[in-house]
Amino acid sequence: MKLYFTKDHEWIRVEGGTATVGITDYAQAQLGDVVFVELPPVGAPLTKRKEAAVVESVKAASEVYAPISGEVTEGNAELEADPALANTAPEDAGWFFKMSVGDASELDGMMDEAAYRDYTKDL
Template identity: 60%
Template sequence: MTSVRYSKDHEYVRVEGEEGVVGISHYAQSQLGDIVFVELPELGKVVEPGQEVAVVESVKAASEVYAPVSGAVIAVNAELEGNPALVNTAPEGEGWFLRLKITNPAELDALMDEAAYKAFVASLG
């Protein structure tokens, strides 16, 4: 079963079994503007919720990407090195940043489902 959860920092984690695919939401990429560079983490890096795992730079600003759940980085999206604009065109698809081996699935309960996230974004005005 695949489910997607969102953080208040606009990261998402798409849960696929014991793994999670992490990226930024459509809302986040729209706020950043044209993405020109993505700095990805090292394979094997162990992260906790709220810890910086990547950096995304746009023509407007640089922004940190935070881990939504604990885990170890088991893959990064090398496509972003040559084509960072994938984050703009498909942020929740081909524009993913990294894949984690989730170490504490209970942390997913602290994140928003899609309906709650949409309401959260709407409340931002």
């Protein structure tokens, strides 16, 4: 299991041919209280760096981008029922969707946790 981060503040955890995607703790802190999420439907094709989901907070609505290309295999029904999970457990129970890994080489160049924490220090 390996964890990667994007400059758009998504995280992706890869286990075999499946990846779990969510927003980072930094992202949820910037958004404020999350009140609604719109997840992609199962079977939807996703393209790297294109919109995959929507997260709305009391401050703003924001897109969640697909970190890699693949197909949605599951949406987080618990997050849909309780969007606040994106705030309370953004990098755990607050995940957004799972997807197949279309091309593992698309993970190349993503940040690990230490590099992402360094990246967000200066924002």
